[in-house]
Amino acid sequence: MxxxxxxxxxxxxxxxxxxxxxxxxxxxxxxxxxxxxxxxxxxxxxxxxxxxxxxxxxxxxxxxxxxxxxxxxKKYYEYERDVTKKYTQSLRESYSIINKSDFGEYIEKKYDYVPVPLCPNCKNKYPNKRKRKKPQYLCTECRHEFNEPIYMSIDALIDLFCKNEEAAEVRDKCFVSKDKWKNQHNLSQVKYWLQREKVKAKNDEIIKKDxxxxxxxxxxxxxxxxxxxxxxxxxxxxxxxxxxxxxxxxxxxxxxxxxxxxxxxxxxxxxxxxxxxxxxxxxxxxxxxxxxxx
Ligand SMILES: [Zn+2]
Ligand SMILES: [Zn+2]
Ligand SMILES: [Zn+2]
Structure with missing residues (x-):
């Protein structure tokens, strides 16, 4: 020592x-x-x-x-984590726009998409799935009955998110990380991790030195x-x-x-x-x- x-x-x-x-x-x-x-x-x-x-x-x-x-x-890796967080935060404050195709690629690489079922009539989330009755689904909002719910595509979700990050449609944690942790993230969390990855790649040397x-x-x-x-x-x-x-x-x-x-x-x-x-x-x-x- x-x-x-x-x-x-x-x-x-x-x-x-x-x-x-x-x-x-x-x-x-x-x-x-x-x-x-x-x-x-x-x-x-x-x-x-x-x-x-x-x-x-x-x-x-x-x-x-x-x-x-x-x-x-603290242990060294804890400082590295703190510094990375700080750099990511400052990127988010200065430049928060995200490139749609980067976003899509990142999601495809890192996450499985588990879409939220929607009512085909009014797009209400999570219609009631019935065990015995046919048609199988009942929308509790508009009372519409149907056999197949609809789902939003990832691209449509990303489009919506880019227009309004707070929109109700994009808040669900429907992205499950492909690693062993199986974390459930919503788009705003996915965005954070993408930005963090970019910050790490770009500032690797500075972060490690700091x-x-x-x-x-x-x-x-x-x-x-x-x-x-x-x-x-x-x-x-x-x-x-x-x-x-x-x-x-x-x-x-x-x-x-x-x-x-x-x-x-x-x-x-x-x-x-x-x-x-x-x-x-x-x-x-x-x-x-x-x-x-x-
Ligand atoms: Zn005293
Ligand atoms: Zn004493
Ligand atoms: Zn409905």
Whole structure:
């Protein structure tokens, strides 16, 4: 795993274009081992000492203090997904017109069309299909009886959609994706995925670079100890550290978002109960550890 300063150097070189994305990734991933913990490195331990406060920022205890991160870097692919989404969104805001033949081709390639049955007389959707009675269908709207419903062709649907994306006729999720997910989409969702695909093809390199820089940035932030609090071992065990915020009353200690204030600011009785439950939780945790459940 690369150290804090190595990561900063890598980020800067990539930002300035001194190295290619491919090269930066190669360096990063060759140093990266899944599951390797940053806090095993000497670099981490050295800098940590400077950040660690002299008491727990949750309960005030001075016993066995650790640094707890309030946020964690996401996985690389999550950044790539976020960046792709952002680019797609900006395309949709600046240029939302879609080429009809592209649309048709994309649908044919990616989706099966499961058309909505319509009444041949009034075009009302989903006529009643009767088990025994003939003719088999009854339109609940115009009471017309018939044997064969009609269907809209894909081209007719696309034509309608291009005129009015909000039209009632084009809202049905009658396109089933051909992949293993079998997602049901309506035309406006199909359009989104088509635009997303185009954006990805056109901006592949930029998207990947943006995403990788974001990923580096967040790893640097993590290693920098920004967004950390000092917590005693008990509090670290027992609080969902990701859901902590500064107590609004004293603005000194941290509190779980479940509680209105920090432990210090709770009324005496409640404070005792919370401290007891922390103690209890810690005992349970240690018991689990001994039993090998943890
Ligand atoms: Zn504590
Ligand atoms: Zn009808
Ligand atoms: Zn407080």
């Amino acid at each position: 690369m150290t804090y300063y190595e990561l900063i150097e890598l980020r800067d070189k990539l930002t300035n274009g001194d190295i290619s994305l491919e090269y930066a990734k190669k360096i990063f991933w060759s140093e990266f081992k899944e599951g390797e913990r940053a806090w095993h490195s000497k670099d981490w331990k050295d800098r940590r000492t400077n950040v660690l406060k002299d008491k727990c920022e949750i309960c005030g205890s001075r016993e066995t203090l650790t640094l707890q991160h309030l946020s964690h870097p 995403a990788f820089l974001l990923y580096l940035e967040n790893n640097i932030k993590y290693l920098s100890f920004e967004d950390t609090i000092t917590a005693c071992k008990k509090c670290a065990y027992n609080f969902d550290i990701n859901n902590m915020e500064l107590c609004p009353k004293c603005k000194e200690y941290y509190k779980s978002i479940k509680y209105p204030t920090c432990i210090q600011c709770l009324p005496e009785e409640k404070r005792k109960a919370v401290l007891d439950s922390i103690e209890f939780g810690k005992e349970m945790q240690e018991m689990h550890k001994k039993l090998g459940i943890d």
